[in-house]
Amino acid sequence: MTATDTTTAPAAGPAAAGAPGSYPVLRWLVLATFTVILNETVMVNAIPRLMAQFEVSARAAQWLSTAFMLTMAVVIPVTGWFLQRVTTRTAFTVAMSVFGVGTVVCALAPTFPVLVGGRVVQAAGTAVMMPLLMTTLMTVVHERDRGRVMGNVTLAISVAPALGPALSGVVLAVAGWRWLFGLVLPVVVLVSVLGLRRLENVGETRAGGVDVVSVVLSALGFGGLVYGLSRIGEQHAGSVPAPVWVVGGLAVVATFVLRQRRLTRRSEPLLDLRALAHKVFAVSLAMQSLAFLTMLGAMILLPLYLQDLRGLTPLQTGLLVAPGGLAMGLLGPVVGRVFDRVGARPLVVPGAVGVLAALAVLSRIDETTPYALLLGVQVLLMVSLAMLFTPAFTLGLGALPPHLYAHGSALLGSVQQVAAAVGTALTVTVLSWRSAQLAADGAGEAAAYVGGVRMAFAVSAVLAVGVVVLAAMLPNRLPAGADDEAPAPLPH
Known part of the structure; x- marks a missing residue:
């Protein structure tokens, strides 16, 4: 070296x-x-x-x-x-x-x-x-x-x-x-x-x-998977259906994973998957990805609801949702200091519950929900996510030995991109399906749209239950020398 x-x-x-x-x-x-x-x-x-x-x-x-x-x-x-x-x-x-x-x-x-x-x-x-x-x-x-x-x-x-x-x-x-x-x-x-x-x-x-085959498999697998997920709900005559892209992408990603495992045993992998053998990192990765998925769903749904149903302009919508993002960012340093003092669990468990509560409230909105309530719930959601992400990322990467830091960061980024695509596809699909179902049953255009939005938020709330479970599995602190421990072998 x-x-x-x-x-x-x-x-x-x-x-x-x-x-x-x-x-x-x-x-x-x-x-x-x-x-x-x-x-x-x-x-x-x-x-x-x-x-x-x-x-x-x-x-x-x-x-x-x-x-x-x-x-x-x-x-x-x-x-x-x-x-x-x-x-x-x-x-x-x-x-x-x-x-x-x-x-x-x-x-x-x-x-x-x-x-x-x-x-x-x-x-x-x-x-x-x-x-x-x-x-x-x-x-x-x-x-x-x-x-x-x-x-x-x-x-x-x-x-x-x-x-x-x-x-x-x-x-x-x-x-x-x-x-x-x-x-x-x-x-x-x-x-x-x-x-x-x-x-x-x-x-x-x-x-x-660099292993060229791994680069090609990575590009085709992750690219195909994200592209397929982004096209769910669309129909184009003569084009390859979105589910085919998704299944094909998953198959290539599986091939990529198998190749990385073989390369780990005899040379240097493109993406070292031994990071996943560290339990704290794996749990942290799963929780952050699921939370990121629900966050993306909310970030898509709320602007659609505000502009398509409530008639706000893009600027008005941006100003309404901006306080939540600002609160999340400004709270970050506070969360970090609290984490250093008291550990992760007093932050991640209440944070996960806050995400679930915010999404549950959003699943009950209607055509006249006060803007003040929407603003408050969105701020609650983003603050709760701040309580999750900072401790989870610190614990997750901290559980890895230094030579896996770069690979751990790459794994987190890759999974988050897939989670973003899943969140987008799931949100749009549920919204469209439920709205069409209600319209077919005789509901008015506005009522059908509200029903679709509520159902999409409800699905996100169900997924947030998984965030609560995973948050409860994280330790309060890493044991001394955790990042120097040898990982357990990957399961065969």
């Missing part, structure tokens, strides 16, 4: 930072991650304008989101291998450069396909930044400070998507959609230049090639 920085051993992290508990290397990674994640959601309010300008259908316009999600699903599984082969500065340079190129392409896009291509390039850069941030955090931050630092990271990555729709609504009110990218570009350049001036390499790099 080739050391890239002698000051990056975990014990030397605080000293290298200049003061105990201070980790300036993370500041630039957090700022860069905030910038790229913010761009994920700024397109939401621009779709109607893009449909008119490029003369594309709503289904075609959705490719701005679908292509982004597909790219993330394809690239993230490779990041575990990539981050162990390059230095922190190189990974940062690659991520921000790729994202910057994609932003320029989007801002100048003359046609809709070029705009979608720019979003793909942006997503490739975004897919590297999040695992890079988390892997670096686990490498340099002392165990006693991880909750606090992870809470600060949560602030950035939670506030960004919440601000996206509101920010885009403001920009679109005074300028064209290209300014959504034009305003981001100088920020990207500034963060990149300042970050490279002050960012230090952490951890160690490893020599070794």
Whole structure:
């Protein structure tokens, strides 16, 4: 192994930072991650304008989101291998450069396909930044400070998507959609230049090639699965049905898993699945994925309900749901400090119950539910999720030995992309099915739509019961030296 920085051993992290508990290397990674994640959601309010300008259908316009999600699903599984082969500065340079190129392409896009291509390039850069941030955090931050630092990271990555729709609504009110990218570009350049001036390499790099077959299987499997899930409920004459894509994607993912197991025994896998042999990580991964699924469902359903049924504008909708995201982000540092003091269970168990309670209330909304109640419940949901994610991520990655940090981050990112696709597909399918059923029974258009929304929230509430069960399975704290333990062999 080739050391890239002698000051990056975990014990030397605080000293290298200049003061105990201070980790300036993370500041630039957090700022860069905030910038790229913010761009994920700024397109939401621009779709109607893009449909008119490029003369594309709503289904075609959705490719701005679908292509982004597909790219993330394809690239993230490779990041575990990539981050162990390059230095922190190189990974940062690659991520921000790729994202910057994609932003320029989007801002100048003359046609809709070029705009979608720019979003793909942006997503490739975004897919590297999040695992890079988390892997670096686990490498340099002392165990006693991880909750606090992870809470600060949560602030950035939670506030960004919440601000996206509101920010885009403001920009679109005074300028064209290209300014959504034009305003981001100088920020990207500034963060990149300042970050490279002050960012230090952490951890160690490893020599070794990449298994091309694993890369192809990963791309086809995760990409096909996410694409199939994103198309559930759609029908196109002559096209491959969505269930075929899903089943095919699952089959290829299974082949990918089997190949990683074989590579683990004789060489270096693309994605080291031995992380799943650590029980705390596996439980944390399952809980976060299920919670992420329910969160995505709520983030889709509530804006649909507010705009399609209650008649709010995209800007009004963004402003109504933004406080929940802001509360989630601002509470992150508090949750982190509490976690460091009292452990995980006083946070994750009430948080899981809060998620279940919020979704249960949302499953009872109707055509006249007060906006104040909707705002309060949405804030409760996001605050409860903040109580889940920070402790769960800290416990989960903390349970792994250091050489699995990058692979653990990649696994979490990959599963979250699948969970996002499942949440979207499930929400839209249940909403459409129940609404059509009620309409066929003679219900009015509004009543049928409300019934569909309520049923979709009810399904999410049922899934949230699983979040409560998994939260109860997490330990309060990791035993001393947990991240140095050898994992049990993967089951055959």
